[in-house]
Structures are given as structure tokens and as C-alpha cells.
Amino acid sequence: MPKQKTHKGLSKRIKITGGGKVKRHRSSGSHLMSSKSAKRRRRISSSTLAIGKIGKKAKILVS
Numbered sequence: 001m002p003k004q005k006t007h008k009g010l011s012k013r014i015k016i017t018g019g020g021k022v023k024r025h026r027s028s029g030s031h032l033m034s035s036k037s038a039k040r041r042r043r044i045s046s047s048t049l050a051i052g053k054i055g056k057k058a059k060i061l062v063s
Contacts, residue, residue, distance in 0.1 A: 007061040022050040
């Protein structure tokens with residue numbers, strides 16, 4: 001059975017951590033930031049982990 005190719009679009013958007021978790025950026029941070037609260041803007045600017053089925057699927061597609 002041949003190897004599965006890396007999904008290049010996804011590999012540019014996520015990183016796999018040393019422990020094997022999937023690190024991603026949060027959405028809604030590209031425009032219209034003035035209407036969002038400072039607390040919300042800070043949360044959007046930080047990264048987070050993709051967990052559950054989405055994280056597992058992303059890990060398969062990238063590695």
C-alpha cells in the first residue's frame with residue numbers, strides 16, 4: 001500500500017508539537033477587530049490545540 005501524501009494546505013496552517021499534539025491558530029482574527037473587545041482580541045491572537053476527531057484527522061493528513 002502506498003504512503004499517504006501530506007496535505008500541503010493543512011501543513012502550512014498547523015504544527016505538530018513535540019508531544020504529538022496539533023497546534024493551530026484561532027479564527028476571526030483577520031479583520032473587523034475594532035468591534036471586538038480587548039479580551040476577545042487577545043484570545044484570538046494566541047494559538048490553541050486542535051483536539052478530538054478534528055485533531056486526529058489533521059495529524060493523519062499532515063504526517
